Amino acid sequence: MTVLEENRPFAQQLSNVYFTILSLFCFKLFVKISLAILSHFYIVKGNRKEAARIAAEFYGVSQGQGSWADRSPLHEAASQGRLLSLKTLIAQGYNIDALTIDQVTPLHEACLGDHVGCARILLEAGANVNATTIDGMTPLFNACSRGSASCVELLLEYGAKAQWETCLPSPTHEAASRGHSDCLELLISSGIDVDQDIPHLGTPLYVACVSQQKQCVRKLLYSGANVQKGKFLETPLHAAARQSSTEIINMLLDFGADINAKNTDFQRPVDVASPRSLVESILLLHEATPCSLCQLCRLHIRNYIGRGRLHLVPQLQLPTILKDFLQYR
Known part of the structure; x- marks a missing residue:
């Protein structure tokens, strides 16, 4: 301690110590808030591993203990289809609805991996069939994404909600966009609204036309989907014309698609088709040919x-x- 510091009053030296402690506390709080924001950013972007690494490194969360920031042994067993391990872990008292940092449950993992046996064990043990991740995905959505008709059937049997009133990720749209017609048929059989319109996606029929999934287009049309209902003023025929799918074009026309419907840019399907393409020829021919009485x-x-x-x-x-x-x- 210098001579100058020794001559200062004791109260003033004590206040400097408190000020230093307060500064360190504020700095630590700032770092924690910054890391929390960074972790949330990675979660939103879908980078679960990086978010978990931040939690483990800066918050002292051990990645080997199956903590909230990491996958539990149940998650690992369900995702890999290890049925015996899963039964053993459940018998040992592990939480069947354990959540990762982005709220993924073991049932989500089992359905995404098409492990219907693991999914059945979890559901029989009381797993939440309608659990949603931070992105709003349900086990049914994961099953439709994977194309696991057996998991879809099982989840519906246990009361999975096929459609939500809010704009959560839609299992129907996911199955239609990926061409999983078996999953789509099960959803239709459960009584869903085949014309469910999600603002940023449109109807399942529109999504299937955009993705050129012929089987799904056929199933939706046979089930009574509105051939004119797409995304805002854009019809499924507009989407099919853009994708140059003649088979889908013919299906839509057979089910009464209006070739004169205009989108928000006042364009008809023939206007969005590639010039001098087969699709354009089909649309022009249909326009010039009256519809048959039959x-x-x-x-x-x-x-x-x-x-x-x-x-x-x-x-x-x-x-x-x-x-x-x-x-x-």
Whole structure:
């Protein structure tokens, strides 16, 4: 201590110590807030590992203890399909709804890995069938993303919600965009609204046309999806014309798609098709050719029956050839 410091009053020296402690506390608080913001940024971006690393390194969270910031042994067993290990861990008292830093449960992992046996064990043990991640994804969404029809069927059996009123990620749209027609058929059978319109995606039919998933387009149309309903004023026919899929174009036209519908740019489907392409030729030919009386009758009868009763067409007292015609067989 210097002579100058020795001559200072004791109270003034004590206040300097308190000020230093306060400064260190504020600095530490600033660092923690900054790291929390950084960790949240990585979570939003989907980089779960980096977020967990920050938590482990700066908050003293051990990655080997199955903490909130890391995957538990249940997550690992479910994601790898290790059924015996999963049963053992559940018997040892592990939390079946343990969450990672982005709120992924073991059931999410089992469905994403198409491990229906693991998913069944978790559900039988009481796992939350409608658990949502930080991004709003459910186990059913993961199953549809993977194309696991067996997991979809199991989840629906245990009461999974197929559609949400809010704009959470939609299992129906996910199945349609990835071409998983078996999953889509199970969802349709569960009674979903096939015309569910999500603002940033549109309808499942529109999504299937954008992704050129012919089987999904066919299933949605056979199930009574509105052929005119797409994304805002953009119709499924606009989407198909952009993608140059002649088979999808013909399907949509058979189900009564309006070739004169205009989008927000006042363009018809033929206007968005590639010039001198086969799609443009098909649309121009259809525009110049009147719709047949048989086709007009079929569309009118299907509209009159209504989407909710189309499955009753085989029970009508009509010749088989007419019933097949009404069902586009």
